[in-house]
Amino acid sequence: MNFTPFPEIKTERLLLRQLQSSDCEVILFLRTDKDVTKFIERPEHRKTKTLFEAIELIQEFDSYIERNSSIIWGITLKNEPSIIGTICLWNFTQNDKVAEVGYDLDPRYQDKGLMSEALKAIVVFGFRKLKLEKLEAFTHVENLPSTQLLGRQGFIHNVSRKDLDNTSNIIFELGNPHITSQ
Numbered sequence: 001m002n003f004t005p006f007p008e009i010k011t012e013r014l015l016l017r018q019l020q021s022s023d024c025e026v027i028l029f030l031r032t033d034k035d036v037t038k039f040i041e042r043p044e045h046r047k048t049k050t051l052f053e054a055i056e057l058i059q060e061f062d063s064y065i066e067r068n069s070s071i072i073w074g075i076t077l078k079n080e081p082s083i084i085g086t087i088c089l090w091n092f093t094q095n096d097k098v099a100e101v102g103y104d105l106d107p108r109y110q111d112k113g114l115m116s117e118a119l120k121a122i123v124v125f126g127f128r129k130l131k132l133e134k135l136e137a138f139t140h141v142e143n144l145p146s147t148q149l150l151g152r153q154g155f156i157h158n159v160s161r162k163d164l165d166n167t168s169n170i171i172f173e174l175g176n177p178h179i180t181s182q
């Protein structure tokens, strides 16, 4: 697995690109806005409260990308420089066969199918380029937009799995159709 050079991804309406320090204001917004964070629980030390901390966070993301341990894309509308959200693959298992997907979108751009478009592209990237066997998503049981988004992309709620770290979460999974597990 190698995230250098950074794998930019284009879809019909979007460009998924590497975050830059200049994205700090939107990153701070996405991590503090009460609607965006309504169902996202972060421990105190993972909270971003200032622009400086947002820049530090982007630098931290860069270091993970350099080490190929996780990857986050800034989501932009094609031909518009500002990011409107993010999508990431992280929590890779040691054998790099399973990863978790995470995402957030500025509410002004929700309900337009944009995250569906981004997630579809990341699923293709994860399965075709990274040859993942499975993608997972942990989401709050009441986070309807998120569970619907996952359902639209074919993710299935695995009722037999529990998130012991957060019992409000449910776990969705999507297997790579090109790899048959034994």
Ligand SMILES: CC(C)(COP(=O)(O)OP(=O)(O)OC[C@H]1O[C@@H](n2cnc3c(N)ncnc32)[C@H](O)[C@@H]1OP(=O)(O)O)[C@@H](O)C(=O)NCCC(=O)NCCS
Binding pocket: 035, 036, 037, 039, 040, 102, 103, 104, 105, 106, 109, 110, 111, 112, 113, 114, 115, 116, 117, 138, 139, 140, 143, 145, 146, 148, 149, 152
């Ligand atoms: C989860 C989240 C990204 C979903 O965003 P979203 O905009 O609802 O997702 P989609 O891109 O799939 O858009 C779907 C909606 O757009 C509508 N839509 C309009 N045009 C569409 C198109 N071309 N294609 C698909 N859907 C379209 C759909 O009908 C749907 O609306 P509905 O739910 O009223 O039926 C968003 O709610 C969010 O950022 N939440 C806060 C962060 C968060 O909770 N993240 C999850 C952490 S686990």
